Amino acid sequence: MSSRTGAPLLTVTDLHKSFGANQVLRGIDFTIHEGEVLALIGPSGSGKTTALRCLNGLEIANQGTIAFAGGPSVKFDPKTTKKSASVLRDRSAMVFQGHHLFPHLTVLQNVSIGPLEVQRRPKAEVMEQAATLLDRVGLSEKASAFPSSLSGGQQQRVGIVRALMQKPDLLLFDEPTSALDPELVGEVLSVIKELASEGWSMLLVTHELAFARDVADTVVFMDGGYVVEHGPAAQVLRSPSNPRTQSFVQRLLNPF
Numbered sequence: 001m002s003s004r005t006g007a008p009l010l011t012v013t014d015l016h017k018s019f020g021a022n023q024v025l026r027g028i029d030f031t032i033h034e035g036e037v038l039a040l041i042g043p044s045g046s047g048k049t050t051a052l053r054c055l056n057g058l059e060i061a062n063q064g065t066i067a068f069a070g071g072p073s074v075k076f077d078p079k080t081t082k083k084s085a086s087v088l089r090d091r092s093a094m095v096f097q098g099h100h101l102f103p104h105l106t107v108l109q110n111v112s113i114g115p116l117e118v119q120r121r122p123k124a125e126v127m128e129q130a131a132t133l134l135d136r137v138g139l140s141e142k143a144s145a146f147p148s149s150l151s152g153g154q155q156q157r158v159g160i161v162r163a164l165m166q167k168p169d170l171l172l173f174d175e176p177t178s179a180l181d182p183e184l185v186g187e188v189l190s191v192i193k194e195l196a197s198e199g200w201s202m203l204l205v206t207h208e209l210a211f212a213r214d215v216a217d218t219v220v221f222m223d224g225g226y227v228v229e230h231g232p233a234a235q236v237l238r239s240p241s242n243p244r245t246q247s248f249v250q251r252l253l254n255p256f
Contacts, residue, residue: 006033006034008031008069009036009169010055010067010069010092012055013065014027014028014063014065015064015076017054023225024050025064027064028051030230036201037202037204037215038202039204039205039206039212039216040204040206040219040222041219041220041221041222042221042222042248046223048205049174051222052203053094054066056093056094056172060080061076063076063077072087091168091169091170092171093168093170094172095162095163095172095173095176097174097176097179099159099179101158105146107139107145107150107158110158111133111134111161111165112126112127114166115129115165119166129165133164133165153180153184153187156179157191160176160191170202171203172203173192173202173205176188176206177208185208193214193215204216209252212233213237213238217232218230221242221245229242237249
């Protein structure tokens with residue numbers, strides 16, 4: 001673990017999730033520490049995004065526990081509802097791969113609606129924070145623009161600001177560059193790298209393994225709903241011990 005990481009922030013224990021007969025998560029365990037960047041990697045269909053959505057209460061696991069240090073903690077069983085799991089969003093915020101911005105709202109309205117309408121924070125405080133964060137990601141001049149006028153990279157940077165506006169303890173990224181044209185990927189990854197250098201706790205689902213190698217402290221490799229390998233990023237991405245991890249990493253880092 002990197003020296004920049006601290007005490008445990010989020011613990012996932014024996015997490016299971018099925019969609020009908022399709023068992024997507026088969027009892028996964030991992031811990032995220034304060035200030036840690038954990039990269040969740042694996043082939044399509046391995047359960048990465050489902051795990052991420054469970055952490056934010058967007059999917060309801062069938063079994064297991066997700067617990068933040070100091071609360072909340074959700075122990076999943078057949079009676080768990082989306083409302084009871086939504087308490088996890090008190091401590092985390094999601095950046096989606098598809099932006100999910102409101103098309104009828106301006107950039108400023110998109111990033112401020114949650115703090116104003118859900119968190120009920122003072123408007124002056126929210127507007128000041130929004131102006132600061134939009135400037136930070138190079139979008140001050142786009143505050144009054146609508147999403148349709150933005151590039152994909154700009155829309156994703158707005159999505160990152162929207163997540164930061166919630167003042168979360170944990171940032172969750174679901175393949176944040178997968179929907180972008182290749183020339184726009186760098187501008188989003190640079191923002192994430194800056195956040196990592198500032199000590200934000202993050203869980204990053206990504207296929208950008210070279211980036212994960214540079215920015216992540218820890219890597220979890222999933223396959224078939226299981227955690228196959230879990231360790232320091234340098235070890236897992238440079239000299240993985242599991243043959244399945246070796247094959248996956250080699251294919252993505254050295255495709256030719």
